[in-house]
Amino acid sequence: MNSASQPAANHRIDVSAAIVTYHPQIDLLERVIAAVKGQVGRVQIFDNASTGEALEAYFERLRAQGIEVFRSERNVGLGSAINHAARAARAAGFGQVLLMDQDSIVDPDMVAVLMRHLQQLRGQGPVAAVGPQFRDERTGEVAPFVQIAFPMNRKLYGGPGQVVDCDFLITSGTLLPLDVLDTVGGMDEGLFIDNVDIEWSSRARHRGYRLYGICDARMQHRIGDLVQVSSLIPYRTVVHSPTRLYYMMRNRVLLYRRAEVPRRWMAQDLPRLVLKFVGTALLLKPRPAYLRAMLRGLRDGLRGRDGVMPRDLG
Numbered sequence: 001m002n003s004a005s006q007p008a009a010n011h012r013i014d015v016s017a018a019i020v021t022y023h024p025q026i027d028l029l030e031r032v033i034a035a036v037k038g039q040v041g042r043v044q045i046f047d048n049a050s051t052g053e054a055l056e057a058y059f060e061r062l063r064a065q066g067i068e069v070f071r072s073e074r075n076v077g078l079g080s081a082i083n084h085a086a087r088a089a090r091a092a093g094f095g096q097v098l099l100m101d102q103d104s105i106v107d108p109d110m111v112a113v114l115m116r117h118l119q120q121l122r123g124q125g126p127v128a129a130v131g132p133q134f135r136d137e138r139t140g141e142v143a144p145f146v147q148i149a150f151p152m153n154r155k156l157y158g159g160p161g162q163v164v165d166c167d168f169l170i171t172s173g174t175l176l177p178l179d180v181l182d183t184v185g186g187m188d189e190g191l192f193i194d195n196v197d198i199e200w201s202s203r204a205r206h207r208g209y210r211l212y213g214i215c216d217a218r219m220q221h222r223i224g225d226l227v228q229v230s231s232l233i234p235y236r237t238v239v240h241s242p243t244r245l246y247y248m249m250r251n252r253v254l255l256y257r258r259a260e261v262p263r264r265w266m267a268q269d270l271p272r273l274v275l276k277f278v279g280t281a282l283l284l285k286p287r288p289a290y291l292r293a294m295l296r297g298l299r300d301g302l303r304g305r306d307g308v309m310p311r312d313l314g
Contacts, residue, residue: 013041015111015175016094018085020078022048024102026058031105033067039111040098044068044088046081077192077308078171086186090178101172105137107218114175114217117163121212122177128184128201128209129176131169132217133158143221145169145213150264158215166213167262168201173219183207190306194247195255198265206260239284242293246309249273249294253301 017040019032024047037043045062049072059069070084082099089097096118098111114130121127135142144155145166158164174197184204187196201211240248252273256266277298281291296313 012039012111014095015040015098015115016042016044016085016089016092016096017098017100017111018082018089019043019045019100019102020048020081020085021045021050021102022075023050023052024055026055029058029102032100032102033062035105035108036098036100036111037067039106039108041094042068042089042092044085045070046085047071048075048077048081049073075308077189079187079189079191079193079196082171082196083186083189086176086178086181095178097176097178099171099174099176101221103222104134104172105220106132106173110173110217110219111175114214117212117214117217118175118177121163121210126209127177128180128204128211129169129174130212130214130217131175132173132219133213133215134170134173134219134221137220137222148262148265148268150267152268156213158213160216162215164213164215166211167205167265168198169211169213170221171197172221173217180204180209184209188306191251191254192247192306192308194244195251199251199255199258199261202255202258202261202265242286242289242313243309245280245290246293246297246313249277249297250301250305251297253298254304254306257304 017036019029019036021029033043045059045067047059047069059071063069068088070088072081085099086097096115098114100106110132114132118127118130121130133142133145142157144157145164146168147154147156147165148167156164156166184200184207188199191199204211252269255261256269277294280294281287284290293313296310300310
């Protein structure tokens with residue numbers, strides 16, 4: 001092996017990719033795995049209690065290919081799944097874990113680009129994680145990195161060769177050095193799913209770490225379902241299920257009370273919460289289910305309740 005390829009190979013060996021799944025589309029998950037497996041030392045799947053004979057057979061085929069598949073008997077949420085994957089990666093001797101969703105497709109050189117920048121940046125100061133710039137596979141729209149500000153966040157798109165100092169990274173695509181977890185701690189399992197990334201990013205920055213978006217590292221990703229608001233309004237927006245809306249409303253309120261979360265985030269997020277509540281309740285169906293989930297989420301957030309959504313809402 002020549003000297004130019006040696007560093008890339010070493011980087012690949014030291015990264016364990018952790019893909020968290022929940023009732024995944026098999027064909028899409030195949031694309032996710034195919035895109036990342038040649039870039040990392042190991043691919044691990046943590047499945048949150050998905051069911052179905054076809055999926056069971058598919059997971060068995062993956063095991064035969066040397067891909068590690070852990071299947072939880074119950075849905076323990078995103079935070080718990082990530083913490084389990086991080087512990088498994090550490091036990092197997094990896095130095096970094098690459099966090100992945102079941103619908104995120106990485107570009108061919110994404111991991112190598114992230115690793116190269118991570119090593120360079122860690123030589124300049126404490127770095128919690130680095131992440132790629134992603135584009136929506138359906139629309140082609142590129143998402144910005146974000147610096148939290150008031151009254152509006154600063155959206156930074158950057159450009160080729162640029163590194164963006166940002167306030168949080170979305171979970172999927174994040175390359176996380178496992179030794180950072182020793183001081184920052186793992187993901188908040190009580191949040192279950194939504195805002196897990198914002199909470200951990202805020203906690204890391206509160207402890208003196210920085211997060212960076214790497215513009216040359218690219219990934220395709222999907223956020224929610226795109227639907228048309230109404231037959232009279234030719235506008236499509238991202239829509240989540242009532243279950244996700246419960247967690248989104250509840251966890252925002254929970255984070256408003258966290259000392260590590262910047263007050264400016266709460267100040268500019270409160271209007272967004274109100275707009276999302278009103279817009280969803282008025283424009284999207286099924287209105288009763290959405291309204292009930294959002295109201296219960298707000299109530300549980302005010303009461304400080306975390307963990308899994310109450311059964312009477314399921």
